[in-house]
Structures are given as C-alpha cells and as structure tokens.
Amino acid sequence: MGEAGSGVRQAVPAELSSFIGRERELTALASLLATQRLVTLTGPAGIGKTRLAVRTVRALGDRDGLDAVWVELGTLPEQCWDRLGAELAERLAGREALLVLDGCEQLGEAGAGLAAELLRRLPGLRILATSQRRLRLAGEAVLAVPPLSVPTEPSAQPLPAAPSALPGQAGPDPTRRFPVADVAGYAAVRLFEERARGADPFFELNDRNAGAVAALCRALDGIPGALELAAGRSHQYAPAQALRRLGSDPLGFLAGGAGRSTRVDAERSLRLASPPERLLWERLSVFVGSFDRAAVAEVCGFGALTPDTAVEALLRLAPGLLADAGPGRYRLPLSVRAYAARRLAHGPAGDGATTARRHRERCRVVAERAAQLWRAGAQREARALALRELPELRAAMNPLAAGGPGAALEIAVSLWFLWTACGMAAEGRKHVERALAVHPAPRPARALWLAAWLVAAFGDADGADPLLVEAWTEAVHEGEDACLAYLAHLRGTIALWEDRYEEAAAEYREGLELLPADPGFGPGREALRAAQTLAAARTDPASVSVEGGPPGGPADGPADLWARSWVSCAHALVQRHEGRPAAARSELLGALRTQFALDDTLGQAFSVELLAELEADEGRYAEAARLLGAVSRTRPRAGGAPRVQHTVRTRLTPQAFRAAYTSGARTPLRELLPELAH
Secondary structure (H helix, E strand, O other), X not given: OOHXXXXXXXXXXXXXXXXXXXXXXXXXXXXXXXXXXXXXXXOOOOOOHHHHHHHHHHHHHHHHOOOEEEEEHHHOOHHHHHHHHHHHHHHHOOOOEEEEEEOHHHHOHHHHHHHHHHHHHOOOEEEEEEEOOOOOOOOOEEEEOOOOOOOOOOOOOOOOOOOOOOOOOOOOOOOOXXXXXXXXXXXXXXXXXXXXXXXXXXXXXXXXXXXXXXXXXXXXXXXXXXXXXXXXXXXXXXXXXXXHHHHHOHHHHHHOOOOOOHHHHHHHHXXXXXXXXXXXXXXXXXXXXXXXXXXXXXXXXXXXXXHHHHHHHHHHHHHHOEEXXXXXXXXXXXXXXXXXXHHHHOOOOOHHHHHHHHHHHHHHHHHHHHHHHHHOOOHHHHHHHHHHOHHHHHHHOOXXXXXXXXXXXXXXXXXXXXXXXXXXXXXXXXXXXXXXHHOOOOOOHHHHHHHHHHHHHHOOOHHHHHHHHHHHHHHHHHOOHHHHHHXXXXXXXXXXXXXXXXXXXXXXXXXXXXXXXXXXXXXXXXXXXXXXXXXXXXXXXXXXXXXXXXXXXXOOOOOOHHHHHHHHHHHHHHHHHOOOHHHHHHHHHHHHHHHHHHOOHHHHHHHHHHHHHHHXXXXXXXXXXXXXXXXXXXXXXXXXXXXXXXXXXXXXXXHHHHHHHHHHHOOOHHHHOHHHHO
8 A cells, every 4th residue: 555545644745835823832732742642633624733733743853853654534545444554553663753643533433543553552653633523542632723813803883784794793894994903913814915915916905905804804713724715716806895705605605715615624524423413513503603512402402402412412523613712612613604504404304493493592581681680780791791692692683584573672672781881882773773674563662762772872862753752652552661761761861961951850750750660671770860860960969969879769789880880970070069079080980990891982981071071170171182082982972062172172272172182082091091000
C-alpha cells in the first residue's frame, strides 16, 4: 500500500493558507505535544484544525528536527482502514515520532481504536489527531480550536429598513459608514481582507465597507474556511452584496467560492453522526444564536428524542460545535445550520413545525422570565438574560412567522425594559412597528402603549398622538387599567420634556391612581413614583424629601434600581435648589453608575445635563458645554434644548462653545467623569 493510496505522508503538507490570529493556540499546542502522548484538536469543519497542526509540526520540525508522519484520513478509502494500523505500526516501529491523524472523525469509533492500539504497541510514538469529536481515550489532551476573533455588534443603532442580513436576526445597518479602525484589528477581518485582496487586487477595507465586512465575519462565525470562501468572491460582490446573498442562500453563496464547498462540510458532519445525532443537528437549526443544555432539552427533546437523549447527543456533538460566550453554551456554524434547516423543513416526520413552535414558546417564557426579574429588582440579571437570548428573541418577534404578529408583540412588550431602559429603543421600535403593521384590528393596547412610548421618547412626540389615542381607546375597551395608568405616565413624561411641569405632575398622579396593585407588566409602581418625584422637584421642591423614597409611601417589593436612578436625579434638583452642589453631584454620579450598568442612554443624558447645570453654576462653562456635547446624540429628540444650553452659549464665544461641545461629543462620557472610573 503506497503513500498515494493510503493517505500516509512522510512529509508534513505545505502551508495551507494564511495563519492569522492563532498565536495562542500555536503555543498551547506545542506545549501539549512536549508533555502528552495523545493530543486531539477539536472543532467544527473549517475552523482551522489542519492548518494549526501543519504550522505547529513544521515549526517543531525546524526547531527540534521532529520526526513526523502525516495521515490524511479524509482521503483514505474505507477499504484501506483495516490495513492502516498494521502499515503504520511497521513504518513507525523503533522510531521516536509524531503521528498526525488528520480528520480522525472519518473513521468513526475505529479512530479511537487505531490510536489506542498504536500507542500501546509503539512506546516512542506520540499522536496528534484532528477531529470533530474527542477520541475519549485515557490520557487524551484536548485542545478546542476557537473561531477567529470577530468585531462585536454595535448596540443601540438603527435597524436597516430592508430585511436583516440573516433570517431571524436584526442588527445595525451594515451599509452605513463605520470606522475601519474599529474592526481592522480583529483576526477574522484581517483574514478576510488578505484573502479578498488575493481575489481582487483592488479590494480595500475602508469606512464604506467596514461595517459590512464586520457583519460578514460575525455571520460566518469567525470560521477561517467560510471566511476564505466568502472573501474569494470579492471580485464578484462587494461586502454588502455578499452579506445579502449570504442571508438569502448561505449554502449557495459559499458553494461558489474557491476551495471546498461548506455544504460538503455540512453533509459530512451529518453523515458521520448517528441517527439520534442527525435528528438533533436538524432540530438545533431553529436556534439562530447560542443554546445550552436546558434549551436543547426543552426545544428538541420530543418524539424520537427525549429531553435526556437530546442532551446526551448534544454532549457527543459538542466538540464539533462552536463554543459561545459563557460556559456550556454552543452554536451551530452557519453552513451546518442552513443545511440542517433545509433537512428539517423537508423532513417526512413534520418535525420542523413542532420544533419551531417549541422554540417560539421557549422565547415567550424567556421574555416573561426576564420581565419578572426586572419587576423583582434583579435588573442587571434581567438585562443579561435578555441580551444572552436576544438572537432567539429576535427570531420569535418575526411577525410573519407561524406565531403571527400577536405572538411577536407579546414578546416585544415583555421586553419593554430592554427597549426603553437599556439603550435599545431603535430596535424595539422596529420590532413593535413591524408587528403592529400586520396585526388585524383591533390592535392590542399594551403594544400600542409601548409603540407610543418609543416614538415619543426617542422620536417625535407629535407622532405619538395617534398611537396614544388608539391605545387609550383599546385599553378602555379591554379593561386594561394598567395600560391606562402607563399612558398617563407617558403623557406626563412628554409634558416633562417640554417643560410643562404642572401638567406632568397631574398626569403622574393620575397614573398612580389608576395603576393596579399588581399590574403584571410594564414599569411598575416605583417607576411611576419616581416620575412623580421628578415632576415635584420642578414644581414644589420643598415637598421632596431627599432622605426618603418617592412621595406616596415606601416602595413596594424589592428596590427598582432603574426607578431609583431617576429619584436620584430628582434629589439632585432639590439639592441644587437648596444650594448644596456637592450633594447634588454625588446623587447624579450614583444615578449614572446604575444608568451605565443598564446602558440607560436616556437616563445618562438627563443626569449629565443636570451635571452641566452644576458646572455652569460654578462658572465652568466650557466643561458644561463638553458635557452637553457628550450626550447630544442620546438625549430625546422630542424634548427641547437643555435648559442650561442657553446659559452656556451666552457665557462663551460661539467659537469656544463649538470647540468645547464638539470635544465632548468626541470623548467617551466616562473620560469626562473620572469619578466613575472605579
């Protein structure tokens, strides 16, 4: 059996491609090979296991004169499997050598048997295996090859008007200008840029295409093989065009690039799996983001797969999945997910509809759980849960899916806090408006209230009027007292932004009178009390005790940190009125710590504008202008100009005001407030 037919090479293959972003893994693998007899590189197809093995073995050979034998199991005919062990034992007898078994998953269970037998017979042998699965042998050291680093998704950005890049997902508009410096340092972007230049010598990463390249790298999970296939089509498609084609047909787009199609990898991954594992692969395709064992059991554990057998299959498949942020969380690579989703949709058992329904129900429960955490005072935990599950929640808020607009709106309303208090108003507004646009009349009062809030708070207060009227009508018809209370709160907030403080106070009082003891959704009583305190601080400062909580009695239940941050703003107003600027500043810095933790950009704008008033009181007008500039992009457009802005403009020359204001707009807010550094 010769080398060509057996897949056995005396020489290590040549460098396969660029080697970017793998320095840490290269060091770790070299260290493991120095001390362990069996090392397995694991990860999904295309992740770069083979090229990491090539680079490491070649480096060790150049440095230490390593004796290496390479076996390409992916090219080895099945009829040669039985003879492979004997040939290798004969060839390696008496040698101090490193045997590389590349693509060990091709042999199935026989791969582990081959490695175990060779290690037993050849005491001078070490084995480096690359595999989508662990060999599960005693003494095996496993190194999981991670994806290349990708740029994180910018938060709180407007959504594109067109469908999102990938089905079920939403995110920033990839066609908008984006600073190339913000993405150029990521390994996935560097690899894409290098390979794109190879396909198109005129390709250049710049501010016009950086956002689309970053989105492509995220969509392709930072997998080098997929990135190279996509970059290889740069002579045909600009990055934004490539992203659209990837979203509409991932397998078709990637099959047209250079090298092996990712569909081949996906088919191979499924072919190597057992029947229960193949069934789980298919059902996992409903997850557009990451999942854990509990989610897999809940969504995929039915019919031929019980919850327990689904988790068992997941653990066997785990080395071939992408490890996501957080322990025990995984993702399917895009190519595998797309191929598995196609199989699921056309499967004879009709599992697709059932799996999608179970996924949608889980999303509803997760959204309500997050809302309950928020109401219980665990607001950081509520935000973390919602953000962790956001890809799934976005998919479930598709009003054109089987659940329809009603199911989409139910989830969107449960996540009201994410849109209004956690800096994601633009995305929330898009979800709500899309679902309301296709919801038959009558439209639900709760969703209309949320839509009005998002339009008024982060858009045009006048544009909210029709929604307020419709929401009030439907709330009366449905007997939704909580919704009527929240509508009064919203009218009061609009009045507060427009400096109509007496009207705001009256609306807030009405809201508190209408709000049931257990509203079951929305901001809750403490938030409405905080708003009333804020209005009172403007209309009757003497009525606000800065030592206690909001007027109207003690807070019900656990502390609402978000509401308390607004109470701190009210206290700061009173303390400024009483001539205690240091105490006022301390209150505002405390409010900002909570607002930063929750990413409450609206709250940050309000608190910083009050800090600017304190600076102006002390004659530090340039510093006040810098603070105003720092929140100029996040303050509500519905409100008038900050009260202090006129004062600062009159005390500075136009040139000085413009310079300070622009400087603040370009400076991270935390840098302007050193007290918040710790």
